Amino acid sequence: MNNKKIYDVIIIGGGASGLFSACICSDNNQKVLLIEKNNILGKKLALTGGGRCNITNKKSDTQTFLEKFPESKKFLFSPFSKFSVDDTMNYFENTLNLPLKTEANDRVFPKSNKATDVIDAMISHLKYNNTSIFLNAKVTKLLTSKDKVTSVTCNNSTYFAKKFILSTGGLAAPKTGSTGDGFKFLKILGHTIIKPNPNLIPLKTNTKWVHAMSGTTLDNIKISFIQKNKVKIQRIGKILFTHFGISGPMIINTSFEVKKLLDKSNVTASIDLFPDMEQHLLDKKIIELFQKNNNKLLSNVLLEIIPKSLVTQILNFDILKSLNKITNSITKDERKILVTTIKHLEFPITGILGLDKAIIADGGIKLEEVNFKDMSSKLYTNLHLTGDLLSINRPSGGYSLQLCWTTAFVASQNTLQ
Ligand SMILES: Cc1cc2nc3c(=O)[nH]c(=O)nc-3n(C[C@H](O)[C@H](O)[C@H](O)COP(=O)(O)OP(=O)(O)OC[C@H]3O[C@@H](n4cnc5c(N)ncnc54)[C@H](O)[C@@H]3O)c2cc1C
Incomplete structure (x- = not known):
């Protein structure tokens, strides 16, 4: 049978x-x-x-x-x-x-x-x-x-x-x-x-300050991916910092395009913390902030507009280290450097994570x-x-x-x- x-x-x-x-x-x-x-x-x-x-x-x-x-x-x-x-x-x-x-x-x-x-x-x-x-x-x-x-x-x-x-x-x-x-x-x-x-995967960087921000989410920021001095991809939304780089739905959804760029040559990410404000308007806002808090340390004043974990990191940048002083002692040139930095927080993208971390x-x-x-x-x-x-x-x-x-x-x- x-x-x-x-x-x-x-x-x-x-x-x-x-x-x-x-x-x-x-x-x-x-x-x-x-x-x-x-x-x-x-x-x-x-x-x-x-x-x-x-x-x-x-x-x-x-x-x-x-x-x-x-x-x-x-x-x-x-x-x-x-x-x-x-x-x-x-x-x-x-x-x-x-x-x-x-x-x-x-x-x-x-x-x-x-x-x-x-x-x-x-x-x-x-x-x-x-x-x-x-x-x-x-x-x-x-x-x-x-x-x-x-x-x-x-x-x-x-x-x-x-x-x-x-x-x-x-x-x-x-x-x-x-x-x-x-x-x-x-x-x-x-x-x-x-x-x-x-695909649909977080991005890696070897930049220490990004790793140190692990767990911080920044909302309504603009991120640009730059190759050979040209902006190739630009998005506005939320990003999550991790111990290896950046993540969150907006980043994950750009990973496919970023990977294609990486296959050709180096890619730099540039974060603009104030995408709704032209650089001169941000400068104006910071002047007002300094006037209001003219006897305070820059690290305390910036907390009004930037999350603490990021303030700690950016004031550690070589270019900004000397600026953490009382705001009324900050020169116009120093203030301009500060404004430019927070409109262009740059770091290299060194790759994407592997299949084990991919969504698809x-x-x-x-x-x-x-x-x-x-x-x-x-x-x-x-x-x-x-x-x-x-x-x-x-x-x-x-x-x-x-x-x-x-x-x-x-x-x-x-x-x-
Ligand atoms: C962390 C994470 C989060 C996600 N979140 C979302 C989300 O919120 N929304 C969304 O739309 N998508 C999401 N996705 C994607 C989604 O999960 C997948 O697209 C979906 O699960 C694919 O389904 P599938 O049936 O094709 O395969 P799978 O779900 O991968 O299932 C395949 C199954 O086949 C079995 N199998 C494989 N080989 C054999 C074999 N030889 N014999 C017997 N069994 C076998 C496996 O053990 C497995 O259980 C996410 C993915 C990940 C990794």
């Missing part, structure tokens, strides 16, 4: 897109097996949004949403026409009973602020749908016949299915399980993998080799691909997870014959 177990769908990887695929396939009454090599599901998902999970980004319509995907939007219109941001929010709120809220910049989070609630909602749904789940189970091989995948090898056993969804993630934050296994499988099957590099990696399977109507491989028609496996760049702000939900939904539609 042939007692080999045949599933309708085997999903490889129980991260964001694998879990969501399992929910949709099991809703469609398919016999599903979800295989995850970790001892828990959704290890990376638990870390998202600083533990709060920025689940999506509620732009007014798909067209506006996809503007954030300039290089890949032509591929994404089809899947997003089948499962949009509204469909996602509706599914989480009404099918998975997970209340959501929308915050600044259209970022959507679970109302509870807990990423683990997103995972638990999907796991409860899978239990309700009687889905088979293997944990501590690493898929090591995909077996094929002609243009079909027939089975997978996992923990020395072979599991068969009519359809396979590969959801093994990319290479960012490998400690969560995304170690690029899927890329290896796809390469063996004959697919092209564009080399993944860290660019690269992945070449999009031309994927059929976006059902997210299937153009080489193996019953192999479907989701999430970070795809070579798609996007900013932070819920765009990565939305890509997971949409590609997982489309991959999970009932295409079984």
